[in-house]
Amino acid sequence: MIHYNVKIDAFEGPLDLLLHLINTLEIDIYDIPVAQITEQYLIYIKTMNELKLDIASEFLVMAATLLAIKSKMLLPKHEEELDEFNSEMAYEEDPRDELVERLIEYRKYKEAAHDLKSLEEERGLMYTKPPSDLSDLAKEKQPEKTEKNVTLYDMLAAFQKLLRRKKLQRPLATKIARQEISIETRMTEIMSELKKLKGRKNFNDLFPIPAKEHIVVTFLAVLELIKRKEIDVEQNENFGDIFVHAIQEGE
Amino acid sequence: MEIINWQSILESLLFAAGDEGLTLKHVAEVLDVEELKAGEIIEELIQVYEKDSNRGIMIVQLAGTYQLATKKENASYLKRLVDSPNTAALSQAALETLAIIAYKQPITRVEIEEIRGVKTERPLHTLMTKALIKEVGRAEGTGRAYLYGTTKEFLDYFGLKNIQELPKLPDRVEEEFVQEEADLFFERFQESINT
Amino acid sequence: MEIINWQSILESLLFAAGDEGLTLKHVAEVLDVEELKAGEIIEELIQVYEKDSNRGIMIVQLAGTYQLATKKENASYLKRLVDSPNTAALSQAALETLAIIAYKQPITRVEIEEIRGVKTERPLHTLMTKALIKEVGRAEGTGRAYLYGTTKEFLDYFGLKNIQELPKLPDRVEEEFVQEEADLFFERFQESINT
Numbered sequence: 001m002i003h004y005n006v007k008i009d010a011f012e013g014p015l016d017l018l019l020h021l022i023n024t025l026e027i028d029i030y031d032i033p034v035a036q037i038t039e040q041y042l043i044y045i046k047t048m049n050e051l052k053l054d055i056a057s058e059f060l061v062m063a064a065t066l067l068a069i070k071s072k073m074l075l076p077k078h079e080e081e082l083d084e085f086n087s088e089m090a091y092e093e094d095p096r097d098e099l100v101e102r103l104i105e106y107r108k109y110k111e112a113a114h115d116l117k118s119l120e121e122e123r124g125l126m127y128t129k130p131p132s133d134l135s136d137l138a139k140e141k142q143p144e145k146t147e148k149n150v151t152l153y154d155m156l157a158a159f160q161k162l163l164r165r166k167k168l169q170r171p172l173a174t175k176i177a178r179q180e181i182s183i184e185t186r187m188t189e190i191m192s193e194l195k196k197l198k199g200r201k202n203f204n205d206l207f208p209i210p211a212k213e214h215i216v217v218t219f220l221a222v223l224e225l226i227k228r229k230e231i232d233v234e235q236n237e238n239f240g241d242i243f244v245h246a247i248q249e250g251e
Numbered sequence: 252m253e254i255i256n257w258q259s260i261l262e263s264l265l266f267a268a269g270d271e272g273l274t275l276k277h278v279a280e281v282l283d284v285e286e287l288k289a290g291e292i293i294e295e296l297i298q299v300y301e302k303d304s305n306r307g308i309m310i311v312q313l314a315g316t317y318q319l320a321t322k323k324e325n326a327s328y329l330k331r332l333v334d335s336p337n338t339a340a341l342s343q344a345a346l347e348t349l350a351i352i353a354y355k356q357p358i359t360r361v362e363i364e365e366i367r368g369v370k371t372e373r374p375l376h377t378l379m380t381k382a383l384i385k386e387v388g389r390a391e392g393t394g395r396a397y398l399y400g401t402t403k404e405f406l407d408y409f410g411l412k413n414i415q416e417l418p419k420l421p422d423r424v425e426e427e428f429v430q431e432e433a434d435l436f437f438e439r440f441q442e443s444i445n446t
Numbered sequence: 447m448e449i450i451n452w453q454s455i456l457e458s459l460l461f462a463a464g465d466e467g468l469t470l471k472h473v474a475e476v477l478d479v480e481e482l483k484a485g486e487i488i489e490e491l492i493q494v495y496e497k498d499s500n501r502g503i504m505i506v507q508l509a510g511t512y513q514l515a516t517k518k519e520n521a522s523y524l525k526r527l528v529d530s531p532n533t534a535a536l537s538q539a540a541l542e543t544l545a546i547i548a549y550k551q552p553i554t555r556v557e558i559e560e561i562r563g564v565k566t567e568r569p570l571h572t573l574m575t576k577a578l579i580k581e582v583g584r585a586e587g588t589g590r591a592y593l594y595g596t597t598k599e600f601l602d603y604f605g606l607k608n609i610q611e612l613p614k615l616p617d618r619v620e621e622e623f624v625q626e627e628a629d630l631f632f633e634r635f636q637e638s639i640n641t
Contacts, residue, residue, distance in 0.1 A: 012562065015562070119613075132369075159347060159351070160576050261502065266503050307457025335475055
């Protein structure tokens with residue numbers, strides 16, 4: 001079954017979420033108001049919980065860290081300590097320092113990842129061709145070559161290159177025809193499943209085969225059935241599961 | 252009005268099409284012009300290639316398709332390229348072929364060629380002489396083509412205990428992809444039922 | 447004396463080599479000239495391609511090799527011709543992990559996880575199977591964890607000549623950068639807590 005709650009992946013982790021909060025709240029990353037950000041962070045965790053999303057343990061560890069920092073910030077500074085150290089030293093002991101450092105370090109690589117993404121797109125605009133088959137030109141006998149270190153990685157890399165290499169499209173006409181049949185077929189399948197069930201079916205269960213094409217076709221089939229008023233869809237609450245059922249004659 | 256550089260586009264298309272070549276109809280379709288016009292563009296490019304002696308490639312008509320090919324007078328250098336000891340011990344072609352066999356065995360030559368989009372006789376020969384692959388049987392049906400599979404030497408060569416130790420890859424890729432697709436469609440679905 | 451048409455020959459060689467590419471050394475060897483001379487011939491051909499706007503192909507340097515590739519501006523036509531590649535673009539998690547490895551290699555999984563603040567097994571696996579990273583050794587000390595580094599395929603995938611061509615790691619990030627990463631979930635999440 002496919003879980004749709006993957007939207008949690010919108011944040012790569014607690015650091016990513018914190019960066020997002022810092023930006024949304026327009027906070028200075030070097031002077032984070034810990035109380036405010038902790039509150040926001042906890043609301044987020046709570047909401048995830050209410051939405052019954054799996055909360056990765058890292059998110060909880062960060063919540064604890066934030067609370068610890070918050071309580072340290074609230075502790076009154078002892079007079080004697082302030083006397084002993086100069087104010088600069090007191091700054092260095094800011095309980096937020098370590099977190100800020102981590103956030104800044106992480107943000108660097110988040111941007112670097114962004115740069116890589118652009119490079120990836122840019123590279124995608126160039127098309128190459130496979131090496132030509134030059135067998136006719138080769139000597140009859142294979143000369144014995146001294147083996148270089150060919151590793152499993154080399155084979156994997158060659159395979160990936162092959163997968164990335166763009167393939168010529170089959171003639172358009174056959175492509176469309178094939179898909180049209182599939183959607184129709186899938187619509188019939190869905191209808192007979194629903195009628196046999198005589199009740200409602202979880203939307204997720206309409207996607208038993210995790211193949212891209214099947215998901216797309218199923219989805220289009222469902223949309224078409226809704227449009228034709230052959231099935232109805234209900235959702236009891238926001239983010240709740242979606243159910244579909246066949247519309248009975250005369251309903 | 253925007254000027255479309257037909258020649259540049261056609262050269263790109265022919266290059267990317269490789270050994271499969273393009274029919275006149277295909278060219279017309281992709282360029283979104285009449286076949287007559289497509290024919291003119293092709294003819295023009297053929298002329299350009301012919302006039303310029305510095306070109307190392309030319310357009311040839313083969314089995315109803317147009318394809319790019321290397322000029323015959325450079326064949327001696329291409330021969331040196333093939334026979335060069337500097338050419339990797341296992342070339343890209345051989346590695347690709349080996350990967351396909353490793354992951355899809357048993358498999359026929361025709362099936363391998365369908366995946367690679369190019370002739371695969373030579374890489375198969377290379378792999379056979381290096382004993383990395385072997386014939387493991389015959390396919391059913393007419394022709395009864397040979398089926399290829401990997402050998403014990405293959406495992407040794409890559410330091411694998413058994414074939415199960417090969418890194419699993421296509422599933423993972425597919426899985427991630429499906430997840431993203433599912434998200435996208437779910438969003439659209441939500442929109443469509445909310446409106 | 448016979449006049450050798452270096453440009454024509456080089457174009458033939460590059461065309462035949464395809465995406466396997468040719469190193470400078472290899473070109474020099476096949477042309478039977480010094481590397482300096484080979485470099486000049488390549489440079490000349492690069493110029494010729496660049497000057498002639500009617501060309502649809504160009505020379506790119508990828509992972510230490512020279513290859514022919516189609517011009518970027520013709521990408522929209524090529525998209526009509528060929529299926530989009532089999533592999534999906536890398537996920538955000540994979541890109542972050544890869545960025546950390548690229549700039550800090552060799553690096554262990556634990557060190558990567560310290561920077562990202564989350565478990566990184568899955569993206570590491572994805573990157574390994576895509577041959578973008580590999581194990582390059584073992585860390586010293588207890589555990590002797592694997593050290594990861596980028597591969598030649600990494601350079602090819604991102605269109606880089608060599609690892610030095612990686613964009614400089616940003617010191618201070620522009621504030622608006624993270625801002626533009628507005629995502630649907632957060633909006634929905636805000637809505638849901640406001641209602």
